[in-house]
Amino acid sequence: MRNINMQGRWFLVAALILIFASCDDRFEEINTSPNDITDIPSEYLFANAVRQTFLSSTYIHFTFGGQYSHMYVGINDSRYIDSYFDHFTGAEYRYVFESFFHGPIRNINKVIQLTESGGMQENEVQHAMAQVIASVNFLRLADGYGSVPYQNGGYGQKDILYPEYDSVESIYIAMLEQLKTNLELLKNAQAQNAYPDADPLFFNDLSKWVRFTNSLRLRMAMRIRFVAPQLAETVIGECLTEPLIEENTQNAEIETQDSDIGEFQNPLYGSYNYWKWKMSELLVDQLKTTNDPRLEVFVAPNSNGEYIGIPNGLADSYFSEWDWAGTSNPSDNLVGRGAPIYFMSAAEIWLLQAEAALAGIIPGNANDYYQAGIRKAMEQWNVSQADTDEFLASALGTLAGTEEQQLEQICTQQWIAYLPETYEAWCNLRRTGYPKIDTRTAPVYEPGVSEGILPSRFRYPAIEANINQSNYLKAVEQQGPDEITTPLWWDVRD
Structure with missing residues (x-):
């Protein structure tokens, strides 16, 4: 745990960030001296962008990620998403798309401009950190929509009002190389040149930034291993030569407060x-x-002390008969006021290595990595050592069966370990096919527009298709129909 003084200082800074962020849109209206700074210091923009990256994306963790990963089930309007419908294009898809470009991408791109070589606040360390955060945001967009504006995306301040779309493949290739460059710079950087008082993610601990950057590359390389095995194996090999997130004290998370x-x-x-x-x-x-x-960590018992879930995708007639009040809610560990916001944990990284070892990509025993991943997952949520040992002594605690059966074991544990990061759970589910999601059939379930098959992507928002039409049409021609059933580049397993 970090000390109270550090937390208190950060939350004071966060309050100042909110003030500066709220003034951002009207800076040009304020009379300033020609001798004063005319741009917001990058510290405020960076800290705000980091918080937006992890806080403003929470919407996708319930609506899309939570329901597509089959961890949550919604009611009322949100059920249309769980029912595999797509006629809500004007709201949900637009909200997700614009929340990234109008929020964290807008701010982090400004930091990149300010800190780049020749920029008004040139600083190569801050520049590298900003590029890592930009990568997180663009990766989420690409993993949801597919082709998106990447090279020129979010640069309206450069008068790029109709940006071209980049393919998922080109985004991954460029981003893997960019993160490699960022990693090399951060390895040898001095903390005083980073963000000593404006880093809500790792509190200016550059060793953790190195681990995070390298672990992000590993996640990306594993995501493409079925479609681009040679590139994936090269990157995975590189990742094993650098520090990774190995302990829960190194997790990428944003702290929150049980506050009014x-x-x-x-x-x-x-x-x-x-x-x-x-x-x-x-x-x-x-x-x-x-x-x-x-x-008990993730699920709240109902009034009878029972743990009861509701099936995803029930047709209206069956849903209306379900005992909604008797179905379990998420626990405060997931939705409480002070629940931490995780993006990447040690459990995921150990389990990814278990998968890589099983496939013969890296040396070592897959079961050792697998059990280490489970231990870190339990430790993350303060599960006792005795309960952890008991679980590892069960049938699931050791990899067994065919290689495919062992892969299913690993991927099922990955799925659980992603909580509360349900969006990444959906991504990994699409990548691996595990846990298995049955095709829905009427009359019990609503097949939706996908004929009961788990959606592969988001549709583009209608406003983007209208305003940036020529580039939108090029993307659709290259990628495939703008439908939720069109698989992304890396989604090649049945």
């Missing part, structure tokens, strides 16, 4: 109080049937 002040809370708390979603039957049953001690 909304800006300091986990945004999922407010979203949950509005949407009131429930836990998915798939997740609850997985935890129950395997005696997983994380059941």
